[in-house]
Amino acid sequence: MESLYRRIVVAVDPDDEVGLYTLKQLAERFCERGSHLKLGLPFVLEYGVRGVREMFSVCGDHGSMVILDLKMADIGAIMRMIASKFRGAASAVIAHAFVGYNSGLRDLKEALDEWGVKLVLVASMSHPGSREVLDHCMERIFEVIDRTRPWGVVAPATRPTVVASVKARFPYVRILSPGVGAQGAKPGDAICSGADYEIVGRYITKSPEPVKALDRVVEELKRRCGG
Ligand code: BMP
Numbered sequence: 528m529e530s531l532y533r534r535i536v537v538a539v540d541p542d543d544e545v546g547l548y549t550l551k552q553l554a555e556r557f558c559e560r561g562s563h564l565k566l567g568l569p570f571v572l573e574y575g576v577r578g579v580r581e582m583f584s585v586c587g588d589h590g591s592m593v594i595l596d597l598k599m600a601d602i603g604a605i606m607r608m609i610a611s612k613f614r615g616a617a618s619a620v621i622a623h624a625f626v627g628y629n630s631g632l633r634d635l636k637e638a639l640d641e642w643g644v645k646l647v648l649v650a651s652m653s654h655p656g657s658r659e660v661l662d663h664c665m666e667r668i669f670e671v672i673d674r675t676r677p678w679g680v681v682a683p684a685t686r687p688t689v690v691a692s693v694k695a696r697f698p699y700v701r702i703l704s705p706g707v708g709a710q711g712a713k714p715g716d717a718i719c720s721g722a723d724y725e726i727v728g729r730y731i732t733k734s735p736e737p738v739k740a741l742d743r744v745v746e747e748l749k750r751r752c753g754g
Contacts, residue, residue, distance in 0.1 A: 531745045532561035534718060536594060536703060538728030539582075540569040547574050551585050556738045557731075558586035565726055566617075567596040580616040592618035594703075598649060600626050603634025610638060619645035621681065625664065628674045636675055645678035650693055653683035653706030662689075669696055679703050684717035684725055685710055694721030707744070709733075714744045715751030 537557045541550060554564055564586055566579055574581075583593045595617035599606045610620050622635060632648070639646050650668055651657050661668070672680060678701060682693040685706035693702055701724065704717030708730025717725050727744055734740035 530561070531748050532741075533563075534724050534748065535741065535744060536563040536565050536592075536724050536726045537731050537741065538565045538567070538596075538705065538726050539732060540567055540728055541573060541732070542569075543573055547578050547581065550574075551581060553732075553737055554582050554585050555589075557741060558589040558591040560738075560741065561589070561591065562741060563592040563594065563618075563724070565594040565596050565728075567598075571595075571597070576612050576616060579613060583616045583618070587618075592645075594619045594621065594647065596621045598623055599635070602626075603631045606631070606635040607638040610635060610642075610644070614642050614644070617644060619647050619678065621647045621649065624648040624650060624668045624671045624675070624680075625661065628671055632671065632675045636677070646675070647679035647681060647701075647703060648672055648675060648677045649681045651682050651686070651689045653685045653704075653710055653712070657683065665689075672697060672700070679723075681705065682717075682722065684712035684722070687716050687720035690717050690720040690722050713751075714747040718748060719752045 586593050595613050598621055600623040636646050651662055680693055680700050681703050682690045683706050684704035690704055702722040703724045703726055704722040705726035706712040707714055707725045707727045731737050731740040
């Protein structure tokens with residue numbers, strides 16, 4: 528079972544009633560089981576770069592990743608500037624692929640490679656609105672991913688066929704799939720379709736017993752996908 532905890536990324540998107548101390552204690556429980564953390568704008572706006580750094584030091588001790596999810600979508604120079612603020616505070620950063628490679632993701636990727644930080648690109652999103660624009664451009668987005676060669680790609684657990692097509696096209700890339708729990712996908716929907724990690728947020732963090740909720744996700748994963 529232990530290795531299956533390694534395949535879960537807990538999205539910690541706090542509301543303002545939760546103190547950093549409480550979150551750090553919770554993060555420790557997730558990471559000592561082997562799971563990883565994803566911190567996005569809700570976390571950064573509340574606790575700043577310092578908060579991210581503190582979570583990183585808690586989870587880094589357990590060999591877990593802290594993935595910084597700012598879903599950057601800017602020119603390369605600015606994405607690089609933003610990412611530099613989190614140097615030494617995150618294992619990976621997430622950016623949108625649709626900004627393109629030239630003077631965009633190329634600059635970010637070069638900087639992250641130099642700093643030893645992983646790049647994750649968004650291929651497709653888990654909400655229904657992803658079909659309105661993003662998914663029409665999938666082939667172009669795949670071309671950008673191909674050029675950039677990120678460590679990981681985000682593909683939706685809510686649409687396992689998209690996960691499977693990312694896997695077929697990029698066997699070398701790690702697939703991180705959000706949408707499990709609150710958005711309706713079940714544990715295993717993405718991993719059984721070729722994803723490496725499932726991202727689970729509110730199902731765990733809003734549970735009265737978050738660690739038990741993580742345990743339930745892993746049990747269900749084991750039941751459905753083995754491991
Ligand atoms: P939840 O399990 O509470 O729905 O949280 C999902 C997390 O994954 C959120 O942090 C959200 O920003 C992120 N996410 C998503 O839901 N869909 C995507 O396509 C990409 C994401 O990063």
